[in-house]
Amino acid sequence: RLEAVIFDVDGTLVDSERDGHRVAFNAAFEEAGLSDRWDVATYGRLLKITGGAKRLASWFESTGRSPIESTELAERLHKRKTQIMRRLIEDGQVHARPGAHQLIHQIEASGVQVHVATTGTRAWVEPLLERAFGNRFHTVVTGTEVPDLKPSPAAYLEVLRRTGCPPEDAVAVEDSANGVRAAVAADLRCLAAHNPYTCDDDLSGAELVAKGLDDPALVA
Numbered sequence: 001r002l003e004a005v006i007f008d009v010d011g012t013l014v015d016s017e018r019d020g021h022r023v024a025f026n027a028a029f030e031e032a033g034l035s036d037r038w039d040v041a042t043y044g045r046l047l048k049i050t051g052g053a054k055r056l057a058s059w060f061e062s063t064g065r066s067p068i069e070s071t072e073l074a075e076r077l078h079k080r081k082t083q084i085m086r087r088l089i090e091d092g093q094v095h096a097r098p099g100a101h102q103l104i105h106q107i108e109a110s111g112v113q114v115h116v117a118t119t120g121t122r123a124w125v126e127p128l129l130e131r132a133f134g135n136r137f138h139t140v141v142t143g144t145e146v147p148d149l150k151p152s153p154a155a156y157l158e159v160l161r162r163t164g165c166p167p168e169d170a171v172a173v174e175d176s177a178n179g180v181r182a183a184v185a186a187d188l189r190c191l192a193a194h195n196p197y198t199c200d201d202d203l204s205g206a207e208l209v210a211k212g213l214d215d216p217a218l219v220a
């Protein structure tokens with residue numbers, strides 16, 4: 001008996017990485033007077049590191065800055081990046097993936113609740129879910145509330161705890177290897193849909209890998 005569907009946000013519900021987060025990170029670099037820039041391919045590699053602040057710190061260290069300097073710079077830049085991301089969302093730059101609205105509608109119509117488990121920061125996740133989906137998610141757990149980001153199962157476990165739903169009655173929807181690992185580590189069945197950034201990711205932990213959210217196999 002299916003009780004809950006738990007969605008990832010970045011790359012799953014929305015195409016947010018290339019024209020959203022990446023652009024916001026680059027704008028934050030520029031504003032801070034730094035010459036660092038992330039092109040599409042570089043950002044694709046850095047996506048393996050979940051969490052914007054950790055991604056920044058790892059990048060700064062790779063460019064020769066000390067660990068302490070890297071962490072400080074990353075925290076400052078990530079705060080500014082989050083504000084810029086909020087502005088991009090307000091400006092309507094971040095869109096639902098094709099099929100997302102229809103899929104959510106079909107799930108709700110069958111009496112199943114929809115929830116969110118993401119590694120992203122609450123300050124942009126909330127306005128995005130409001131703007132792109134009219135806040136139809138019952139439980140929203142973000143990277144801000146959990147101690148460990150994906151591939152840790154922490155965000156998924158917190159959704160299960162808050163809803164009281166046993167893992168066998170829930171399904172996760174993901175787009176990346178880190179996301180599938182997080183869902184599987186929470187004992188959830190996982191459906192996955194690749195996007196251009198995760199086309200080489202190993203999603204073999206998922207029960208089904210769909211072509212997109214509009215793939216009829218997903219609702220079957």
Ligand code: XBP
Nearest residue numbers: 010050051052118119120121150179
């Ligand atoms: C998303 C992430 C996040 C976003 C950026 O992974 O790893 O770091 O890229 O958002 P998932 P923040 O889709 O598995 O949740 O800058 O707020 O971290």
Ligand code: MG
Nearest residue numbers: 008010011175
């Ligand atoms: Mg994702």
